[in-house]
Amino acid sequence: MSTPLLALQDLTVAFTAGAGGLLRRGRGSLVAIDGVSFEIGRGECLGLIGESGSGKTTLGRAVVQLVAPRDGRIRFGGIDLTALSVRELRPYRPRLQIVFQDPTESLNPRFTVEEILTEPLRLLRLGNPEGWRNQASHLLDQVGLPPAMLDRPPRYYSGGQRQRVAIARALATEPELLVLDEPTSGLDVSMQARILNLLRDLQGRLGLTYLFITHDLGAVSYLARRIAVLYRGTLVEIAPTRELVAHPAHPYTAALFDALPRFVRGRDPVVRPPLPAAPLPHPAGPRCPYALRCPRALDRCHRERPLRRLLAPSHEVACHNPLGGEG
Numbered sequence: 001m002s003t004p005l006l007a008l009q010d011l012t013v014a015f016t017a018g019a020g021g022l023l024r025r026g027r028g029s030l031v032a033i034d035g036v037s038f039e040i041g042r043g044e045c046l047g048l049i050g051e052s053g054s055g056k057t058t059l060g061r062a063v064v065q066l067v068a069p070r071d072g073r074i075r076f077g078g079i080d081l082t083a084l085s086v087r088e089l090r091p092y093r094p095r096l097q098i099v100f101q102d103p104t105e106s107l108n109p110r111f112t113v114e115e116i117l118t119e120p121l122r123l124l125r126l127g128n129p130e131g132w133r134n135q136a137s138h139l140l141d142q143v144g145l146p147p148a149m150l151d152r153p154p155r156y157y158s159g160g161q162r163q164r165v166a167i168a169r170a171l172a173t174e175p176e177l178l179v180l181d182e183p184t185s186g187l188d189v190s191m192q193a194r195i196l197n198l199l200r201d202l203q204g205r206l207g208l209t210y211l212f213i214t215h216d217l218g219a220v221s222y223l224a225r226r227i228a229v230l231y232r233g234t235l236v237e238i239a240p241t242r243e244l245v246a247h248p249a250h251p252y253t254a255a256l257f258d259a260l261p262r263f264v265r266g267r268d269p270v271v272r273p274p275l276p277a278a279p280l281p282h283p284a285g286p287r288c289p290y291a292l293r294c295p296r297a298l299d300r301c302h303r304e305r306p307l308r309r310l311l312a313p314s315h316e317v318a319c320h321n322p323l324g325g326e327g
Protein backbone atom coordinates (compact mmCIF):
# COMPACT_ATOMS: atom_id res chain seq x y z
CA MET A 1 0.00 0.00 0.00
CA SER A 2 1.29 3.48 -0.80
CA THR A 3 2.08 5.94 1.99
CA PRO A 4 -1.00 7.97 2.98
CA LEU A 5 -0.63 11.69 2.30
CA LEU A 6 -1.64 12.50 5.87
CA ALA A 7 -1.33 10.26 8.91
CA LEU A 8 -2.22 11.42 12.42
CA GLN A 9 -1.03 9.29 15.29
CA ASP A 10 -2.34 9.88 18.83
CA LEU A 11 -2.64 13.60 18.16
CA THR A 12 -3.36 15.63 21.29
CA VAL A 13 -3.92 19.40 21.40
CA ALA A 14 -4.45 21.31 24.64
CA PHE A 15 -5.37 24.95 25.36
CA THR A 16 -4.97 26.95 28.52
CA ALA A 17 -8.54 27.12 29.80
CA GLY A 18 -10.14 30.41 28.84
CA ALA A 19 -6.93 32.21 27.95
CA GLY A 20 -6.66 31.33 24.30
CA GLY A 21 -3.02 30.42 24.80
CA LEU A 22 -1.57 27.06 24.00
CA LEU A 23 0.14 24.87 26.60
CA ARG A 24 2.84 22.40 25.74
CA ARG A 25 2.49 20.80 29.16
CA GLY A 26 0.68 21.89 32.23
CA ARG A 27 -2.30 21.95 34.50
CA GLY A 28 -5.52 23.83 33.97
CA SER A 29 -5.53 22.95 30.29
CA LEU A 30 -8.45 22.05 28.08
CA VAL A 31 -7.75 18.98 25.99
CA ALA A 32 -9.45 19.86 22.71
CA ILE A 33 -8.04 16.90 20.76
CA ASP A 34 -7.38 13.72 22.67
CA GLY A 35 -5.30 11.02 21.00
CA VAL A 36 -6.75 11.13 17.49
CA SER A 37 -5.38 8.83 14.80
CA PHE A 38 -6.41 8.51 11.15
CA GLU A 39 -4.99 8.49 7.65
CA ILE A 40 -6.01 10.16 4.42
CA GLY A 41 -4.84 8.70 1.11
CA ARG A 42 -3.63 10.87 -1.75
CA GLY A 43 -6.57 12.28 -3.70
CA GLU A 44 -9.03 11.17 -1.03
CA CYS A 45 -11.60 13.30 0.80
CA LEU A 46 -12.17 12.40 4.45
CA GLY A 47 -15.20 14.01 6.07
CA LEU A 48 -14.98 15.11 9.71
CA ILE A 49 -18.21 15.59 11.63
CA GLY A 50 -19.11 16.25 15.26
CA GLU A 51 -21.21 18.68 17.25
CA SER A 52 -20.11 22.24 17.97
CA GLY A 53 -17.08 22.32 20.26
CA SER A 54 -16.03 18.75 19.46
CA GLY A 55 -12.66 19.98 18.21
CA LYS A 56 -13.07 19.90 14.42
CA THR A 57 -11.51 23.32 13.76
CA THR A 58 -8.72 22.68 16.26
CA LEU A 59 -7.87 19.43 14.51
CA GLY A 60 -7.86 21.18 11.12
CA ARG A 61 -5.65 23.96 12.43
CA ALA A 62 -3.22 21.44 13.91
CA VAL A 63 -3.01 19.63 10.57
CA VAL A 64 -2.01 22.83 8.73
CA GLN A 65 0.44 23.74 11.49
CA LEU A 66 -1.47 26.72 12.88
CA VAL A 67 -1.64 25.08 16.31
CA ALA A 68 1.16 23.08 17.89
CA PRO A 69 0.11 19.70 19.26
CA ARG A 70 0.97 18.70 22.80
CA ASP A 71 1.56 15.09 21.82
CA GLY A 72 1.39 12.76 18.89
CA ARG A 73 2.58 12.77 15.31
CA ILE A 74 1.43 14.42 12.09
CA ARG A 75 3.00 12.68 9.13
CA PHE A 76 2.70 14.33 5.75
CA GLY A 77 3.88 12.19 2.85
CA GLY A 78 5.71 10.07 5.42
CA ILE A 79 7.56 13.06 6.98
CA ASP A 80 6.87 13.67 10.68
CA LEU A 81 6.05 17.40 10.76
CA THR A 82 5.97 17.46 14.56
CA ALA A 83 9.69 16.60 14.63
CA LEU A 84 10.70 19.54 12.41
CA SER A 85 12.01 22.95 13.46
CA VAL A 86 10.21 26.10 12.26
CA ARG A 87 12.81 26.41 9.53
CA GLU A 88 12.59 22.80 8.44
CA LEU A 89 8.81 23.14 8.33
CA ARG A 90 8.94 26.04 5.88
CA PRO A 91 8.95 24.02 2.62
CA TYR A 92 5.92 22.04 3.83
CA ARG A 93 3.71 25.03 4.66
CA PRO A 94 2.66 25.79 1.06
CA ARG A 95 1.61 22.17 0.64
CA LEU A 96 -1.02 22.31 3.42
CA GLN A 97 -3.73 24.99 3.29
CA ILE A 98 -7.03 25.72 5.01
CA VAL A 99 -10.30 27.35 3.88
CA PHE A 100 -12.39 28.79 6.70
CA GLN A 101 -16.14 29.01 7.01
CA ASP A 102 -16.61 32.75 6.81
CA PRO A 103 -14.86 34.51 3.91
CA THR A 104 -15.86 37.91 5.33
CA GLU A 105 -13.63 37.23 8.32
CA SER A 106 -10.90 35.32 6.55
CA LEU A 107 -10.33 37.84 3.70
CA ASN A 108 -8.62 41.10 4.59
CA PRO A 109 -11.17 43.85 3.73
CA ARG A 110 -8.41 46.40 3.04
CA PHE A 111 -6.82 44.27 0.33
CA THR A 112 -7.91 43.99 -3.27
CA VAL A 113 -8.62 40.48 -4.55
CA GLU A 114 -5.24 40.55 -6.28
CA GLU A 115 -3.47 41.38 -3.01
CA ILE A 116 -5.42 38.64 -1.24
CA LEU A 117 -4.46 36.05 -3.84
CA THR A 118 -0.79 37.01 -3.98
CA GLU A 119 -0.30 37.41 -0.23
CA PRO A 120 0.55 33.71 0.33
CA LEU A 121 3.12 33.96 -2.49
CA ARG A 122 4.63 37.08 -0.89
CA LEU A 123 4.70 35.57 2.59
CA LEU A 124 6.22 32.30 1.46
CA ARG A 125 8.40 34.02 -1.17
CA LEU A 126 7.14 31.83 -3.98
CA GLY A 127 7.56 32.58 -7.67
CA ASN A 128 8.50 35.81 -9.39
CA PRO A 129 6.65 39.04 -8.40
CA GLU A 130 6.33 40.01 -12.08
CA GLY A 131 4.27 36.92 -12.69
CA TRP A 132 1.99 37.32 -9.68
CA ARG A 133 -0.80 39.22 -11.40
CA ASN A 134 -1.03 36.55 -14.07
CA GLN A 135 -1.00 33.88 -11.42
CA ALA A 136 -3.81 35.68 -9.58
CA SER A 137 -5.98 35.80 -12.69
CA HIS A 138 -5.28 32.14 -13.37
CA LEU A 139 -6.38 31.36 -9.80
CA LEU A 140 -9.63 33.28 -10.32
CA ASP A 141 -10.20 31.38 -13.52
CA GLN A 142 -9.74 28.07 -11.69
CA VAL A 143 -12.59 28.94 -9.33
CA GLY A 144 -14.84 30.26 -12.10
CA LEU A 145 -14.40 34.02 -11.54
CA PRO A 146 -13.45 36.70 -14.13
CA PRO A 147 -10.06 38.50 -14.01
CA ALA A 148 -11.88 41.85 -13.77
CA MET A 149 -12.39 41.08 -10.07
CA LEU A 150 -8.70 41.50 -9.27
CA ASP A 151 -8.74 45.24 -8.62
CA ARG A 152 -11.51 45.53 -6.06
CA PRO A 153 -11.75 44.53 -2.41
CA PRO A 154 -13.93 41.56 -1.43
CA ARG A 155 -16.84 43.67 -0.13
CA TYR A 156 -17.90 44.31 -3.72
CA TYR A 157 -18.73 40.67 -4.19
CA SER A 158 -21.37 38.19 -3.01
CA GLY A 159 -20.83 35.61 -0.27
CA GLY A 160 -20.44 32.85 -2.84
CA GLN A 161 -17.90 34.85 -4.86
CA ARG A 162 -15.97 35.67 -1.70
CA GLN A 163 -15.81 32.00 -0.75
CA ARG A 164 -14.47 31.27 -4.25
CA VAL A 165 -11.78 33.90 -3.65
CA ALA A 166 -10.93 32.21 -0.34
CA ILE A 167 -10.61 28.88 -2.15
CA ALA A 168 -8.47 30.51 -4.87
CA ARG A 169 -6.18 31.94 -2.19
CA ALA A 170 -5.79 28.50 -0.63
CA LEU A 171 -4.80 27.18 -4.08
CA ALA A 172 -2.19 29.91 -4.63
CA THR A 173 0.65 27.88 -3.15
CA GLU A 174 -0.29 24.75 -5.13
CA PRO A 175 -1.14 22.71 -2.03
CA GLU A 176 -1.60 18.95 -1.96
CA LEU A 177 -3.87 18.92 1.08
CA LEU A 178 -6.74 21.31 1.78
CA VAL A 179 -8.54 21.47 5.10
CA LEU A 180 -12.04 22.74 4.33
CA ASP A 181 -13.55 24.02 7.57
CA GLU A 182 -17.29 24.28 6.92
CA PRO A 183 -16.65 26.05 3.61
CA THR A 184 -20.33 26.24 2.70
CA SER A 185 -22.16 26.77 5.96
CA GLY A 186 -22.34 30.56 5.63
CA LEU A 187 -24.02 30.33 2.21
CA ASP A 188 -27.56 29.82 1.00
CA VAL A 189 -28.54 26.40 -0.27
CA SER A 190 -28.10 26.97 -4.02
CA MET A 191 -24.71 28.60 -3.46
CA GLN A 192 -23.67 25.72 -1.20
CA ALA A 193 -24.34 23.27 -4.01
CA ARG A 194 -22.27 25.31 -6.46
CA ILE A 195 -19.31 25.57 -4.09
CA LEU A 196 -19.48 21.81 -3.43
CA ASN A 197 -19.45 21.20 -7.17
CA LEU A 198 -16.47 23.48 -7.54
CA LEU A 199 -14.62 21.67 -4.74
CA ARG A 200 -15.29 18.29 -6.30
CA ASP A 201 -14.22 19.55 -9.70
CA LEU A 202 -10.99 21.06 -8.31
CA GLN A 203 -10.23 17.87 -6.46
CA GLY A 204 -10.44 15.88 -9.68
CA ARG A 205 -8.57 18.41 -11.80
CA LEU A 206 -5.75 19.16 -9.36
CA GLY A 207 -5.55 15.79 -7.61
CA LEU A 208 -6.19 17.43 -4.23
CA THR A 209 -6.63 15.67 -0.93
CA TYR A 210 -9.30 17.06 1.40
CA LEU A 211 -10.09 17.00 5.08
CA PHE A 212 -13.67 18.25 4.89
CA ILE A 213 -15.14 19.56 8.15
CA THR A 214 -18.89 20.04 8.17
CA HIS A 215 -22.18 19.89 10.01
CA ASP A 216 -23.97 19.02 6.80
CA LEU A 217 -24.57 15.33 6.23
CA GLY A 218 -25.67 15.96 2.66
CA ALA A 219 -22.48 17.85 1.83
CA VAL A 220 -20.24 15.29 3.45
CA SER A 221 -21.99 12.43 1.66
CA TYR A 222 -21.50 14.25 -1.64
CA LEU A 223 -17.80 14.95 -1.24
CA ALA A 224 -16.32 12.39 1.15
CA ARG A 225 -15.78 8.69 0.61
CA ARG A 226 -15.08 8.14 4.30
CA ILE A 227 -16.24 9.97 7.40
CA ALA A 228 -14.64 10.32 10.84
CA VAL A 229 -16.80 11.26 13.84
CA LEU A 230 -15.34 13.39 16.61
CA TYR A 231 -16.84 13.52 20.10
CA ARG A 232 -15.22 15.93 22.56
CA GLY A 233 -11.84 15.58 20.95
CA THR A 234 -11.87 11.81 20.55
CA LEU A 235 -12.44 9.92 17.33
CA VAL A 236 -15.36 7.60 18.12
CA GLU A 237 -16.08 6.13 14.69
CA ILE A 238 -14.61 6.09 11.19
CA ALA A 239 -16.12 4.31 8.19
CA PRO A 240 -16.88 4.55 4.50
CA THR A 241 -19.64 7.15 4.00
CA ARG A 242 -22.37 4.79 2.82
CA GLU A 243 -21.67 2.29 5.55
CA LEU A 244 -21.65 4.96 8.26
CA VAL A 245 -24.89 6.57 7.07
CA ALA A 246 -26.67 3.23 6.72
CA HIS A 247 -25.25 1.56 9.83
CA PRO A 248 -23.86 3.99 12.40
CA ALA A 249 -22.40 1.84 15.16
CA HIS A 250 -21.51 4.38 17.83
CA PRO A 251 -24.56 5.64 19.78
CA TYR A 252 -23.13 9.16 19.44
CA THR A 253 -22.97 8.90 15.64
CA ALA A 254 -26.60 7.78 15.58
CA ALA A 255 -27.64 10.67 17.85
CA LEU A 256 -25.67 13.11 15.70
CA PHE A 257 -27.37 11.87 12.54
CA ASP A 258 -30.76 12.30 14.19
CA ALA A 259 -29.85 15.87 15.09
CA LEU A 260 -28.71 16.82 11.59
CA PRO A 261 -30.96 17.67 8.66
CA ARG A 262 -31.38 14.59 6.50
CA PHE A 263 -30.63 15.71 2.96
CA VAL A 264 -28.90 12.46 2.46
CA ARG A 265 -31.90 10.16 2.10
CA GLY A 266 -33.45 12.30 -0.59
CA ARG A 267 -36.13 13.74 1.68
CA ASP A 268 -36.70 17.37 2.52
CA PRO A 269 -34.50 18.41 5.38
CA VAL A 270 -36.12 17.87 8.74
CA VAL A 271 -34.86 20.25 11.36
CA ARG A 272 -34.40 18.41 14.63
CA PRO A 273 -33.48 19.76 18.03
CA PRO A 274 -29.73 19.92 18.62
CA LEU A 275 -28.01 17.48 20.92
CA PRO A 276 -27.93 18.56 24.56
CA ALA A 277 -24.82 20.56 25.41
CA ALA A 278 -21.93 18.40 26.51
CA PRO A 279 -21.28 18.48 30.25
CA LEU A 280 -18.07 20.23 31.27
CA PRO A 281 -15.34 19.73 32.35
CA HIS A 282 -13.79 17.14 30.10
CA PRO A 283 -14.60 13.70 31.56
CA ALA A 284 -11.40 12.51 33.14
CA GLY A 285 -10.54 8.98 34.10
CA PRO A 286 -10.90 5.64 32.50
CA ARG A 287 -14.54 5.79 31.38
CA CYS A 288 -15.85 6.17 27.85
CA PRO A 289 -16.07 9.94 27.17
CA TYR A 290 -19.69 9.46 26.01
CA ALA A 291 -20.80 7.20 28.88
CA LEU A 292 -22.68 9.89 30.82
CA ARG A 293 -24.85 10.78 27.84
CA CYS A 294 -25.14 7.35 26.28
CA PRO A 295 -28.49 5.54 26.35
CA ARG A 296 -26.69 2.24 25.77
CA ALA A 297 -24.00 2.63 28.45
CA LEU A 298 -23.07 -0.55 30.35
CA ASP A 299 -21.27 -0.73 33.70
CA ARG A 300 -18.13 -1.43 31.75
CA CYS A 301 -18.43 1.91 29.91
CA HIS A 302 -18.01 3.74 33.23
CA ARG A 303 -14.92 1.74 34.15
CA GLU A 304 -13.00 1.24 30.95
CA ARG A 305 -12.33 3.51 28.01
CA PRO A 306 -13.18 1.65 24.78
CA LEU A 307 -10.40 1.22 22.23
CA ARG A 308 -11.11 1.58 18.54
CA ARG A 309 -11.78 -1.76 16.90
CA LEU A 310 -12.72 -3.03 13.48
CA LEU A 311 -16.42 -3.88 13.02
CA ALA A 312 -16.51 -4.38 9.27
CA PRO A 313 -13.97 -3.68 6.49
CA SER A 314 -12.68 -0.12 7.07
CA HIS A 315 -15.36 0.48 9.73
CA GLU A 316 -13.86 1.19 13.16
CA VAL A 317 -15.66 2.17 16.34
CA ALA A 318 -14.61 2.97 19.89
CA CYS A 319 -17.57 1.53 21.81
CA HIS A 320 -18.21 -1.38 24.19
CA ASN A 321 -21.83 -1.70 23.11
CA PRO A 322 -22.15 -0.63 19.47
CA LEU A 323 -25.46 -0.56 17.61
CA GLY A 324 -26.00 -3.60 15.48
CA GLY A 325 -23.46 -5.46 17.61
CA GLU A 326 -26.08 -7.59 19.38
CA GLY A 327 -26.43 -10.33 16.80
Ligand SMILES: Nc1ncnc2c1ncn2[C@@H]1O[C@H](COP(=O)(O)OP(=O)(O)OP(=O)(O)O)[C@@H](O)[C@H]1O
Binds near residue numbers: 021050
Ligand atom coordinates in the same frame (compact mmCIF):
# COMPACT_ATOMS: atom_id res chain seq x y z
N1 LIG B 1 -7.70 29.30 21.06
C1 LIG B 1 -8.37 28.59 21.97
N2 LIG B 1 -8.16 28.72 23.29
C2 LIG B 1 -8.83 28.00 24.21
N3 LIG B 1 -9.76 27.09 23.90
C3 LIG B 1 -10.04 26.90 22.60
C4 LIG B 1 -9.37 27.63 21.56
N4 LIG B 1 -9.87 27.23 20.36
C5 LIG B 1 -10.79 26.28 20.64
N5 LIG B 1 -10.90 26.09 21.97
C6 LIG B 1 -11.79 25.11 22.65
O1 LIG B 1 -11.52 23.84 22.09
C7 LIG B 1 -12.73 23.10 21.94
C8 LIG B 1 -12.91 22.72 20.50
O2 LIG B 1 -13.17 23.90 19.73
P1 LIG B 1 -13.28 23.87 18.15
O3 LIG B 1 -13.45 25.27 17.70
O4 LIG B 1 -12.15 23.10 17.61
O5 LIG B 1 -14.64 23.05 17.92
P2 LIG B 1 -15.48 22.82 16.58
O6 LIG B 1 -15.81 21.36 16.55
O7 LIG B 1 -14.75 23.39 15.43
O8 LIG B 1 -16.83 23.64 16.88
P3 LIG B 1 -17.81 24.38 15.83
O9 LIG B 1 -18.61 23.29 15.18
O10 LIG B 1 -18.64 25.26 16.69
O11 LIG B 1 -16.96 25.13 14.85
C9 LIG B 1 -13.85 23.98 22.48
O12 LIG B 1 -14.08 23.62 23.81
C10 LIG B 1 -13.26 25.38 22.37
O13 LIG B 1 -13.82 26.24 23.35
Ligand SMILES: [Mg+2]
Binds near residue numbers: 056057058
Ligand atom coordinates in the same frame (compact mmCIF):
# COMPACT_ATOMS: atom_id res chain seq x y z
MG1 LIG C 1 -15.23 24.87 14.04
